[in-house]
Amino acid sequence: MAILEVKNVGKRFGGLQALSDVNLSVAENSVHAIIGPNGAGKSTLLNCLVGKLIPDTGSVMFDGQSVLGRKPYEINQMGISRVFQTPEIFGDLTVMENMLIPCLAKRDGAFQLNGWSRVVGQQDMIDKAEEMLRDMHMIDKRHMHAAAMSRGDKRRLEIAMCLAQDPRLLLLDEPTAGMARADTNNTIDLLKQIKDERDITIAIIEHDMHVVFSLAERITVLAQGTPLVEDTPDRIKGHPKVREAYLGESQDAA
Amino acid sequence: MFGLEKRDTLLLGVVILLTLFAPFILNPFPADSGLAQFNAGYPDLMQRFVIFGIFAIGFNILFGLTGYLSFGHAAFLGVGSYSAVWMFKLLSYNVVPALVLAVIMAGLFSALIGFISLRRSGIYFSILTLAFAQMSFNLAYSVLTPITNGETGLQIYTSDPQYLQSVDAPSFPNLFGAAMNSSTTLFFGSWTFTFSVGYYFCAVFLILAFYLAIRIFRSPFGMMLRAVKSNQQRMNYTGLNTRPYTLAAFVISGMYAGLAGGLLAAMDPLAGAERMQWTASGEVVLMTILGGAGTLIGPVLGAGFIKYFENIFAKINDNVLHGWFAFMPDGIEDAMVAIIHPFVGKGWHLTLGLLFMLVVIFLPGGLVEGGQRLGRVFRRKDSNAGSVEADAAKQRNEAAE
Numbered sequence: 001m002a003i004l005e006v007k008n009v010g011k012r013f014g015g016l017q018a019l020s021d022v023n024l025s026v027a028e029n030s031v032h033a034i035i036g037p038n039g040a041g042k043s044t045l046l047n048c049l050v051g052k053l054i055p056d057t058g059s060v061m062f063d064g065q066s067v068l069g070r071k072p073y074e075i076n077q078m079g080i081s082r083v084f085q086t087p088e089i090f091g092d093l094t095v096m097e098n099m100l101i102p103c104l105a106k107r108d109g110a111f112q113l114n115g116w117s118r119v120v121g122q123q124d125m126i127d128k129a130e131e132m133l134r135d136m137h138m139i140d141k142r143h144m145h146a147a148a149m150s151r152g153d154k155r156r157l158e159i160a161m162c163l164a165q166d167p168r169l170l171l172l173d174e175p176t177a178g179m180a181r182a183d184t185n186n187t188i189d190l191l192k193q194i195k196d197e198r199d200i201t202i203a204i205i206e207h208d209m210h211v212v213f214s215l216a217e218r219i220t221v222l223a224q225g226t227p228l229v230e231d232t233p234d235r236i237k238g239h240p241k242v243r244e245a246y247l248g249e250s251q252d253a254a
Numbered sequence: 255m256f257g258l259e260k261r262d263t264l265l266l267g268v269v270i271l272l273t274l275f276a277p278f279i280l281n282p283f284p285a286d287s288g289l290a291q292f293n294a295g296y297p298d299l300m301q302r303f304v305i306f307g308i309f310a311i312g313f314n315i316l317f318g319l320t321g322y323l324s325f326g327h328a329a330f331l332g333v334g335s336y337s338a339v340w341m342f343k344l345l346s347y348n349v350v351p352a353l354v355l356a357v358i359m360a361g362l363f364s365a366l367i368g369f370i371s372l373r374r375s376g377i378y379f380s381i382l383t384l385a386f387a388q389m390s391f392n393l394a395y396s397v398l399t400p401i402t403n404g405e406t407g408l409q410i411y412t413s414d415p416q417y418l419q420s421v422d423a424p425s426f427p428n429l430f431g432a433a434m435n436s437s438t439t440l441f442f443g444s445w446t447f448t449f450s451v452g453y454y455f456c457a458v459f460l461i462l463a464f465y466l467a468i469r470i471f472r473s474p475f476g477m478m479l480r481a482v483k484s485n486q487q488r489m490n491y492t493g494l495n496t497r498p499y500t501l502a503a504f505v506i507s508g509m510y511a512g513l514a515g516g517l518l519a520a521m522d523p524l525a526g527a528e529r530m531q532w533t534a535s536g537e538v539v540l541m542t543i544l545g546g547a548g549t550l551i552g553p554v555l556g557a558g559f560i561k562y563f564e565n566i567f568a569k570i571n572d573n574v575l576h577g578w579f580a581f582m583p584d585g586i587e588d589a590m591v592a593i594i595h596p597f598v599g600k601g602w603h604l605t606l607g608l609l610f611m612l613v614v615i616f617l618p619g620g621l622v623e624g625g626q627r628l629g630r631v632f633r634r635k636d637s638n639a640g641s642v643e644a645d646a647a648k649q650r651n652e653a654a655e
Binding site (some may be wrong): 048050071073074076077081082086088089090091092093097100101102104105106108109110111112113114115118119120121161164165188229 | 257259339469470472473474475476477478480481484485487488490491492493494495498499502506579
């Protein structure tokens with residue numbers, strides 16, 4: 001069953017048709033990768049899914065409900081979490097506080113005026129946050145300022161923050177961009193572990209083919225704002241249209 | 255204790271002790287000595303310390319936690335003052351209804367201004383709040399004269415109805431009979447200590463305001479406010495709506511300002527439009543930054559510091575200066591007075607400005623950071639003074655080679 005259903009989505013920026021007629025269906029509990037050359041519209045598509053952009057045409061359904069017209073925080077409360085290309089964390093706060101915030105947001109909703117209760121009194125949330133940090137092997141860093149950590153740790157923390165909310169769909173925007181090979185492999189292992197241990201759907205936008213082919217169960221190739229093919233990794237590898245999109249015009253046309 | 259961590263309880267205890275014993279602490283010099291002019295322990299000034307402390311504590315909840323820099327908080331101070339004076343005019347000189355209305359009106363007014371201003375952030379938010387405050391000032395000064403009594407300022411006349419004022423109650427703001435301007439003086443040798451009802455009334459509010467601020471700082475709500483300052487994007491994608499958080503912080507700080515305005519009116523029952531002017535808004539920004547934005551005690555220190563300067567430095571005139579340098583030969587005496595003259599008396603703003611620049615450049619965390627650094631220096635000296643000395647000696651030797 002499809003948890004995310006994108007139908008006929010189009011988005012135009014002035015004279016640029018960034019997306020046209022995009023159809024995409026992400027099956028529940030699968031890992032779905034969206035790849036494509038620069039400017040193919042991957043990020044625009046992602047922004048349409050999380051409420052940052054509103055598509056001009058088409059529909060985006062998550063678990064049978066439309067996400068169009070909803071604010072990013074409302075879409076998150078529906079069960080979609082997003083990991084950014086450059087880790088977006090609360091740099092001024094400690095690692096522990098970074099973990100507590102998504103836990104509290106999950107429990108209390110989008111706004112809670114609880115100025116009289118105490119952070120140290122939220123024992124169940126603290127336990128949950130500590131458990132998550134332990135899973136991520138970051139428990140010894142809990143008193144550190146998040147901004148002081150290495151990039152790999154920031155990425156790890158951001159993923160942990162998203163997972164703490166038990167999302168049904170995790171969206172990753174080039175999670176290994178700018179990472180060293182070792183960090184990239186660690187991230188791949190982490191994502192594999194998440195996929196195996198949880199009931200979660202992962203949609204990933206990625207440049208790095210190594211990452212895509214080690215994780216994805218299905219791949220959609222996007223080129224010039226429209227899906228080219230959608231298939232399993234093995235078939236995508238040898239697909240002539242994909243080669244054409246990545247390596248430029250075929251020799252016949254030249 | 256009181257649902258606080260150990261360190262916070264300690265801090266609250268220090269604040270309670272300082273406020274309760276302020277009449278002693280602020281009057282360290284005998285009344286007849288030459289240094290008596292540095293004494294700040296007279297009721298009028300002590301009340302200002304405490305009232306502006308409350309104002310700054312509230313401002314810090316908005317600016318220190320969320321990072322939204324409002325340049326219009328004096329408007330809420332003014333609204334609080336006008337509301338309180340109106341209660342004195344209509345009901346009685348009892349301060350309770352006056353303060354209640356002051357806080358409520360400031361809350362409503364800040365909800366309105368906050369709702370509009372918080373649609374923008376950063377510099378645009380600051381400009382919007384500044385514009386609103388200047389509008390309020392001009393309205394109070396001219397258009398709304400029937401309510402604010404314009405230029406003259408709102409005051410209480412014998413013709414005012416005062417429906418609930420009983421005959422035997424004092425004709426000055428009072429708490430169930432205890433007039434705010436009454437005081438007892440204690441003479442101790444050549445020292446004099448004044449205990450005023452008004453000061454202790456305000457001090458109780460400062461302690462409550464400070465306690466509430468600690469609770470907010472340590473609450474999940476306070477943590478969310480710090481998260482707003484740190485990364486709004488992440489907040490939105492974590493399922494949190496930042497707008498009501500910032501609005502709540504804005505309204506809470508507006509209510510603190512209203513309370514401060516109400517207390518100002520309770521200490522001296524008149525309210526003028528100049529209380530809402532942008533310089534007054536700027537002053538609370540200076541207090542908070544000077545003391546240390548985002549720290550608990552910083553704003554109180556900053557408020558005390560600035561009010562001390564305003565009242566004590568401003569009193570040092572040329573005569574006083576000549577008195578100080580009288581021991582020098584005439585020419586040098588005049589030269590010294592001429593050099594120092596621009597920095598004291600009416601020029602106290604110059605000294606304050608220089609100090610503010612020094613603090614912002616060298617102590618971005620304000621006076622609190624200065625205190626922490628001093629504390630670290632002393633601790634280091636205690637624990638490994640020997641090794642530090644040895645390191646320094648080694649470096650000197652290396653440099654010599």
